[in-house]
Amino acid sequence: MTDDEPAGQLFAHERFQWAEGMRDKRGVRIVDLDLWDPKAPPDLRDAATAGILIGQLDETGLLSDIVKQDGEWIVAVELEGDLRGFAADKLGEAAAWALLAVWDASDPDLESA
DSSP states (O other): OOTTOHHHHHHHOTTOOOOTTOBBTTSOBOSOGGGOOOOSOBOTTOHHHHHHHHHHHHHTTOEEEEEEETTEEEEEEEETTEEEEEEESSHHHHHHHHHHHHHHHTOHHHHTO
């Protein structure tokens, strides 16, 4: 896995949280967080995992739109007054890029760097 893969970046991000129903890249579905021992990044191809990421993105209040156009998913968010879209072949990947951008835009350490 390379650093430019959103699954790896999510997995390493301090704000990332697993949720019941998500699946990791090994194919293991989380049914009980108390028994969960994360060893692999989330599976962004999994519909349930994508849905949970969209839900987490929606909780930020910055989610604007989700569309599928010409075979690509686009997840749009409002960042600092600008509408930004993140596109990928899989909805989970587009959601991951958008979530990472939202987290980075709201990170005070990044703003002062």
